[in-house]
């Protein structure tokens with residue numbers, strides 16, 4: 001059994017006060033060709049919530065539930081928290097880990113998926129942080145993708161059932177189940193995963209997770225749509241967009257929707273703005289009943305999932321999983337998990 005001294009929860013990061021919003025967005029979009037008009041729009045989304053993204057608080061809540069779960073499970077690993085784009089920055093956290101004497105740590109990413117943004121970029125964060133710390137930086141071993149883990153699917157399935165109960169009784173049976181995940185450029189999806197697997201690893205994993213969740217709640221007919229597209233309008237991203245899809249459902253005579261944010265582990269800004277604000281308003285205009293499914297982050301099964309991944313990595317054994325799409329994502333010190341996996345798109349100016 002390999003010995004590890006700590007777990008690092010590695011996430012995206014978000015602003016915690018109005019003055020943080022611009023510098024945070026500059027970190028996120030550095031060199032990525034996101035047009036200024038889109039950025040101005042996103043600034044407004046954050047300011048709508050007082051300039052505070054819920055994401056850091058949610059990650060601290062996740063850490064608290066995982067600490068309790070580790071205590072129950074007899075896993076003696078302190079948990080550290082670091083982000084890609086905002087404080088606590090992963091570089092600072094890894095420096096603190098070194099100062100605390102951590103030699104070797106597991107890294108739990110808050111994205112369940114393959115693809116550049118959801119997986120490879122986390123390897124890059126690990127490598128950048130270790131380089132910044134230099135001598136004595138701990139070895140960092142990233143945990144694998146977990147999009148089809150039975151505990152994740154069970155948490156979503158439970159939340160779908162609970163959401164259905166929130167609809168008025170007469171809408172429950174007929175409500176359309178709609179899964180949604182973060183859109184990415186079609187070109188980024190095409191290069192997601194090792195080329196030998198044929199690409200599209202992100203959208204294939206999302207589609208499989210949706211199928212598994214629907215199956216767990218006994219629903220045969222459902223939809224998968226995308227949200228929160230960014231980038232210049234002439235570049236194609238995964239479609240249909242959630243709001244366009246609500247129009248189509250209303251036109252086809254649907255009376256209500258159950259919207260499941262299968263692509264997100266917690267209620268961060270894309271969920272509370274794009275779903276709880278924009279999509280909900282659209283549904284109201286269309287006269288569609290609307291309920292949004294809760295995310296799994298604070299479900300005890302999510303903490304158990306972290307324990308299970310830690311055990312799997314330290315004790316070996318086959319991954320517990322329900323799906324069959326290719327599964328990657330584990331790597332040491334930022335090394336890629338497979339040859340040419342999730343090559344980043346070429347962007348202007350790079």
Ligand SMILES: CC1=C(CCC(=O)O)c2cc3nc(cc4[nH]c(cc5[nH]c(cc1n2)c(C)c5CCC(=O)O)c(CCC(=O)O)c4C)C(CCC(=O)O)=C3C
Pocket residue numbers: 012013014015025028029032034038039042053054055110111112113117118182183184185228229230231263267268269270
């Ligand atoms: C696949 C995916 C996930 C899920 C996997 C994972 O969780 O990692 C995710 C998560 C998140 N994305 C987030 C925020 C943002 N994403 C942006 C931009 C982008 N996201 C992309 C993809 C993804 N993003 C892409 C292809 C871009 C275009 C620019 C680029 O090529 O990188 C921008 C720039 C402005 C905009 O254009 O919207 C912001 C502010 C937050 C924090 C929210 C909060 O504060 O609560 C979280 C968790």
Ligand SMILES: [Fe+2]
Pocket residue numbers: 182
């Ligand atoms: Fe994003």
